[in-house]
Amino acid sequence: MNITALTFDTLDSTNTEALKQARLGADEGLCIVARQQTAGRGRHGRKWVSEKDAGLYFSIVLRPKLETKHLPLITLMSGIAVHDTLVELNLKPDIKWVNDILVNEKKISGILAETAETDKGLAVIVGVGITIKSSNFSPEIANIATSIEQEISQQPAPAATEPLSEPGAIATGVFGERLATALTDNLIRLYSILNGKNGPERIIEQWRKRSTYFSGKSVRVVVENEAVIGTTDGLEENGALRIRQEDGTVAIIQAGDVERLRVEK
Numbered sequence: 001m002n003i004t005a006l007t008f009d010t011l012d013s014t015n016t017e018a019l020k021q022a023r024l025g026a027d028e029g030l031c032i033v034a035r036q037q038t039a040g041r042g043r044h045g046r047k048w049v050s051e052k053d054a055g056l057y058f059s060i061v062l063r064p065k066l067e068t069k070h071l072p073l074i075t076l077m078s079g080i081a082v083h084d085t086l087v088e089l090n091l092k093p094d095i096k097w098v099n100d101i102l103v104n105e106k107k108i109s110g111i112l113a114e115t116a117e118t119d120k121g122l123a124v125i126v127g128v129g130i131t132i133k134s135s136n137f138s139p140e141i142a143n144i145a146t147s148i149e150q151e152i153s154q155q156p157a158p159a160a161t162e163p164l165s166e167p168g169a170i171a172t173g174v175f176g177e178r179l180a181t182a183l184t185d186n187l188i189r190l191y192s193i194l195n196g197k198n199g200p201e202r203i204i205e206q207w208r209k210r211s212t213y214f215s216g217k218s219v220r221v222v223v224e225n226e227a228v229i230g231t232t233d234g235l236e237e238n239g240a241l242r243i244r245q246e247d248g249t250v251a252i253i254q255a256g257d258v259e260r261l262r263v264e265k
């Protein structure tokens, strides 16, 4: 995949721009990055607050040749790419199904994958938001979300040798560029695994190694206004989440927000 990057000062949404470029015929590998978004989108129609230089706002155009049933794995492979990018900063991320990246149980990054039928075939836009600074978080958000700056400042001894975590680097716009480069490298690596031999199985295996949500976690998910409660029990071959319920039956969750349940002792 050849990478071409277009960077903007301000966009409504990098996903909207990438969708537009894909419809105009952009090749796979076009990356759109903005310093701020005025209409950043999250999943389920939510807003993604995108203040200037407070986060990485990134979208990439993919034109996958995968079987349709494996398309949801693009979200999982993107989550792994974000996870591995944060590991390069010496953070210890977790992936909450399906696409929330957490550090110390707080959300640091989200992924919004969208599709478009174009003259060149199906395009998938993977949009990634990674929070770099949390100084403007409201108290409610600060309870559930975190940022690279906050997490690095809490580390006992930041590793000055790591290219992404040189002291002071986060204070500069250069950091966002380095983060975008590291993320792109990880996306290229994982997308090539997904497209290779036994790709879907290998992506699920890689996801298993990085997520405490893969199995044995008490969770609740609301699906069509009904709560599914149980213990996570692995993923289906298309990435759907298996939840073993108290009566022993397994619910297969294709989409929804997973909430961790804390077991009272």
Ligand code: BTN
Binding pocket: 012, 013, 014, 015, 016, 037, 039, 040, 041, 042, 043, 044, 046, 048, 056, 057, 058, 059, 099, 100, 109, 110, 111, 112, 127, 128, 129, 130
């Ligand atoms: C979520 O967790 O709800 C997904 C958030 C995705 C946000 C990113 S920021 C870059 C790209 N452009 C958007 O408008 N959204 C995604």
